[in-house]
Amino acid sequence: MDNQVLVLNQNYEPLNVTNARRAVTLLYLGKAIVVEKDSQVFHSPTVSFEMPSVVRLAYYVKRPTPQLKLTRRSIIARDGQRCQYCGRRAKTVTIDHVIPRDRRGRTDWKNLVCACIKCNNKKGNRTPQEAGMTLIRRPFRPRYVPYISFSKFVAAFRNKRWVDYLAPFAQGLDIQEYC
Ligand SMILES: [Zn+2]
Structure with a gap:
């Protein structure tokens, strides 16, 4: 149960990356629904179910937009x-x-x-x-909705199942660069 799960707000904004155990708890409590499944199936003596890869909260969570930190x-x-x-x-x-x-x-x-x-x-x-050196591209301030820390957000692009959900919030980033 150590798979990572992308958690979307009710309006599909990426909110968090969590572990499968936490995501399954959200599903079990009816606080979230599955948007995308993982290919793996979880088996235990009592239950077996497909692991979620992306879940969406059933209710909109209002959060202040944090500042994008320069680190x-x-x-x-x-x-x-x-x-x-x-x-x-x-x-x-x-x-x-x-x-x-x-x-x-x-x-x-x-x-x-x-x-x-x-x-x-x-x-x-x-x-x-x-x-006598040139930059391969001009450095820029990323524009995106930074609920997830920027480095986590970029790392999340490596998960092919998540790209479609993250891309709308990645203006100015060349996604190919990170995949
Ligand atoms: Zn170099």
């Missing part, structure tokens, strides 16, 4: 762990200020990118232009 993890999630200079996916990435801090480069979505160690060392404390 190391969210920058890595936005860039798909891909170095924004050489384009390679690296196991270990650093966060680079495109315009260096001591040149008044800001610590924001538009000036922070993922960079592999090699490119970061090569660039040093210079602008990309000075270092």
